[in-house]
Amino acid sequence: MCDAELREVGRIPVCAKCLESPEIVQPEHFCIQCRTAFLNPRPLNEAGLCRLCAAGVTNFEGAYSCGGYDGAMRDLIHLYKYRRVRPLAAHFGKLMARAYPRDQVVDALVPVPMHWRKRLRRGFDQTRALARELSRRTGIPVLRALKKKRHTEAQAGLSRAKRRMNVTGVFQARASVEVRGLHVLLIDDVFTTGATINAAAAALKRAGAARVSVLTLARADRLSDKPAVATAAEVHSLPGASR
Ligand SMILES: [Zn+2]
Numbered sequence: 566m567c568d569a570e571l572r573e574v575g576r577i578p579v580c581a582k583c584l585e586s587p588e589i590v591q592p593e594h595f596c597i598q599c600r601t602a603f604l605n606p607r608p609l610n611e612a613g614l615c616r617l618c619a620a621g622v623t624n625f626e627g628a629y630s631c632g633g634y635d636g637a638m639r640d641l642i643h644l645y646k647y648r649r650v651r652p653l654a655a656h657f658g659k660l661m662a663r664a665y666p667r668d669q670v671v672d673a674l675v676p677v678p679m680h681w682r683k684r685l686r687r688g689f690d691q692t693r694a695l696a697r698e699l700s701r702r703t704g705i706p707v708l709r710a711l712k713k714k715r716h717t718e719a720q721a722g723l724s725r726a727k728r729r730m731n732v733t734g735v736f737q738a739r740a741s742v743e744v745r746g747l748h749v750l751l752i753d754d755v756f757t758t759g760a761t762i763n764a765a766a767a768a769l770k771r772a773g774a775a776r777v778s779v780l781t782l783a784r785a786d787r788l789s790d791k792p793a794v795a796t797a798a799e800v801h802s803l804p805g806a807s808r
């Protein structure tokens with residue numbers, strides 16, 4: 566990441582300085598409904614609501630994150646996801662344990678699932694590995710409660726409205742895993758527009774989950790200058806918009 570020579574042998578080819586550089590961000594601005602944190606007040610409307618809540622389609626009760634999707638955090642996530650530096654999972658587990666909502670009783674950790682075909686191609690499920698590491702630190706069990714019904718186009722490069730269309734109805738709760746009445750913490754790597762996470766949360770709510778909170782490594786939307794008002798087309802394509 567910084568081109569410094571590595572002086573110690575380790576399983577992660579990143580110097581200690583770069584590895585420790587992502588700081589847990591302590592944001593000052595929160596959506597009053599879903600408690601999603603932002604670095605500045607611009608993504609919130611006058612009523613203090615984020616875009617999803619302003620549109621009335623948020624399917625989760627709270628969103629927590631280790632930091633913004635930029636700088637060292639972004640580089641580390643790329644190493645993990647695309648260069649397959651799998652031992653980073655343990656390091657991320659440590660970061661997530663710090664950002665974890667300690668003031669709440671969480672019954673289960675549910676990783677946002679990958680389609681089996683993608684998992685086969687990539688060789689491992691990076692989100693499930695994160696959930697396992699967090700479970701090791703918190704003692705909360707991992708429930709593989711969701712499955713991805715179809716393969717979706719990569720989200721990167723799609724417009725906000727297309728992303729939502731791409732994921733609507735794509736997740737399904739597994740009949741064999743009981744989430745009824747539970748407070749579930751959804752785990753994912755990056756919170757981008759919230760479309761994927763909101764669709765996964767909708768599936769858990771349909772299966773009877775009492776509460777769904779979200780914990781991601783990083784948020785890509787924290788510095789968003791976008792106003793907190795979704796366009797009509799976006800609202801129409803949001804999961805749960807027809808409720
Ligand atoms: Zn370095």
Ligand SMILES: [Zn+2]
Nearest residue numbers: 596599615618
């Ligand atoms: Zn909100």
